[in-house]
Each structure stands twice: as C-alpha cells, then as structure tokens.
Amino acid sequence: MKYPKFVNDETFYSLHDGLKEIDLLKQFASNLKTIHNLTTKHFQDFDTLIKEYLIAGSRIFNLEFGIVSNINGEEYIVCDAVSPENVLEPGAIFELEGTYCREVIYTKRVIGFPHVGSIEEMKGHPVYINMKLESYISAPIFKGSEIFGTLNFSSTSIRRNGFSEYERELISMMANAIGSFLLLKDREEKLASANTRIKKLTGFVAHDLRTPLGNIMGLAALIPDLNKSEAGEMSKEIIKISSESMEMVQTILESAILGEGSLQLEKGLGLLGEEFKKSLNHHSTAIEVAKINFDIQDDRTQVSFDEKRMSQVFNNLVGNCCKYTKSGTTVEVDISKQGEFVFFKMSSIINNENKQGDENFLMRSYGLGNEIIDQVLKLHSSQLQIENDGERYIASFLIK
Secondary structure (H helix, E strand, O other): OOOOOOEOHHHHHHOOOOOOHHHHHHHHHHHHHHHHHHHHOOOOOHHHHHHHHHHHHHHHHOOOEEEEEEEEOOEEEEEEEEOHHHOOOOOOEEEHHHOOHHHHHHHOOOEEEOOHHHOHHHOOOHHHHHHOOOEEEEEEEEEOOEEEEEEEEEEOOOOOOOOEHHHHHHHHHHHHHHHHHHHHHHHHHHHHHHHHHHHHHHHHHHHHOHHHHHHHHHHHHHHHHOOHHHHHHHHHHHHHHHHHHHHHHHHHHHHHHHHHOOOOOOOEEEOHHHHHHHHHHHOHHHHHHHOOEEEEEEOOOOEEEOHHHHHHHHHHHHHHHHHHEOOOOEEEEEEEEEOOEEEEEEEEEEOHHHHOOOOOHHHHHHHHHHHHHHHHHHHOOOOOEEEEOOOEEEEEEEEO
8 A cells, every 4th residue: 555645844834824834833842842741751650651642642633533552463452542422442452454553563654644535445444434534643652672552643534734744753752752661661560570589589598598508507516526427427418408408509590590581492392291200210219208109190292392491390399299298198190181282280188297387388388499380381381370278289280
C-alpha cells in the first residue's frame, strides 16, 4: 500500500488561510510546551501516564479517539483509551489484522491517514466499515528494540489539510517517551528483584553456613587433645563437613548465576529417567543412611533438555528427599508422556520429626534448592508445581 505523505510545514501553514502565521506558531508552541511538561513529569505508574498522554494528544491533534495499545502476537490489547461516550475500554482485545495499527506494526514507522475513505485498499477495512474512522495518525511504541504497541489518535471527520511533518514529530516524541518509561520501569523492577535476591541469598548463607562452619571450628579446636587415631577420625569428619559446606557454596553461586539469566542451555534429546538415576547414584550413600527407597515408573519418552542443568534439578530434589523424607518409606517417581509433553512427578512422605516445633521448616528445607530448580525449569519453559499438605510433599513439572 502507498501511504499518504506528511505535509511539510511550509505547505501546512499555507493551507490555513483563515489563521495568521503568528497564531499557528503560538498553537505549535503551546503543543510543544504540553509535550515538554508530559515528558519531564514524574509518573508513579503506567496507567496514569498513558491517560494524561491520551487526553493531551486528543486535544493537540483535535481527534476524538485515542488509544495506547499493546501488541501480543496477533492480539491488539487496549491499555487505555479516550473516546466519545467511552465506547473503548481498557483491556479490550481485538485481532491485530482488524485494526489500522497493523500497518504501523508491519512498517515500524509513523503513519497518517487524513482520509481513509480515499484509499482504495482501506475502504473494505472492518474498522472503516463499522466505525467510519476517516482520519488516523499512529506511532509505534518501542521498549528498547522491541515494539510494545502503538499510540494512535483518530476521528470520524476527514483531515482535509492532511497531517503535517510537525504532527508526525509530536506523536513520535510522545510514543518515544512512553517507551522510555516502560524501559525504565523494567530496569527498576529488575534492580529491585536483584536486590531482593541478594538479600535472600545472604539469608541462606547466614543461616545454612553458620552451623557447619561453627562445627569445623569446634572440631579443629579439639584435635590437639586427641590421639592419632581419634585425630584421624576427627579429620575425616571435618573434611565431610567442609565438603558439604563447599557444595552449599557452589549451590548458592549457581543460584545467583541462574538468577542473572546469564546461562545458555545446551539441549539434546534424552531420557529424564536416566538423568534422574544418575542423581540417585550420586546420592547413594545419603539414600542408604536415610533408609529410603525410590520406585521409578518411566515410559522412556525422549525429550529435549540440558543434561547438566537438569541434573541440578534432580540433585536438589533427591537431596531434599534424603534429608526430609520419613525413614523406611518409598519415594514414588512417575515419568510419562502427556500429549506433546513429558510429565515428571515425585511424591514423598515428610519426616514429621524434622519439622516438629519449627514453623520455618519448609521454607528452609526447600527454599534455596527450589530457587535453582525454578530457574532451570524456567529456562526450559517449564515450572515446578508443589503440593504439600504437611504430610506428603509432591513436586512435578511438564517439559516439552
């Protein structure tokens, strides 16, 4: 489609014979001042910002309809709107193909239709047929390098003098300011999330490492008073506690790295059941000490996953089972195909002695491990589902 050109400023001035040039310049200056005030104002939230932009834009362009949209795939979602009798409501969803804004999204540039009815390709457009919107100007809203949506204004009246280059610049400035706000909000949220994560990881370090480090110091202080045989046994215990502490530190570091989103998956086809069995072998001694068994039902359906990262998921799940499953019970594991997905489910009976009198038991028991599990599964476009009634703990996820 050949889009109408924006009228250059000199020509645009000449089309307004009834107005003095000084009056036009005053109007332009007033519009610039309005946009300057909007772009320098501090808005607490997105909804307040776009409402003020829509009200101001509708007045500046003298067009009664104004919309800020968010494009999600082929969906056109109304974030907010101004319209006669409020015929457009926030949250309304339309097919992108059925909107004028499809042209803006496809071309990624500002488009103005001063008279839609004069454009042969637009006469059969559903918006034109149903609403008779004759004039329309719209700019893409970019959040970084990605299109978020559009800022657009329209009217049932024809814009006989067309849209000027000056108006193109105005709506571009407004759309850019909205995009900058969205990007800044994203960065603020990520910063707040990172700060919360640091506090959480610091809490895990402070709680979980204090005890083993204290034990190491206490045992080391006893060694000078022991005979050779006793000192040897004590050294083994210190090495064991040190190894557990190092594993804990590694787990915390991996959780931090995963939270930063800096890891890339190396996927390949494989069997979840075989990867899970590797984790059982890794924890064989702990499983024996815990006196628990594992019953695995696996239909051996292949699925695409990163072996190293998935081993982190299973190591954490099995490790938690060893620590918090009731002795003498069996952990049931089911791995089966469900449509285009593979379903993993692990069910265990909680050892009530571990949580007796401890309200924070589950938070500590599964907190850091689940942090890692959640991040790895998120990279696999999946999510851990947990069911816990205080007696039985069930962890499951779907992977494609």
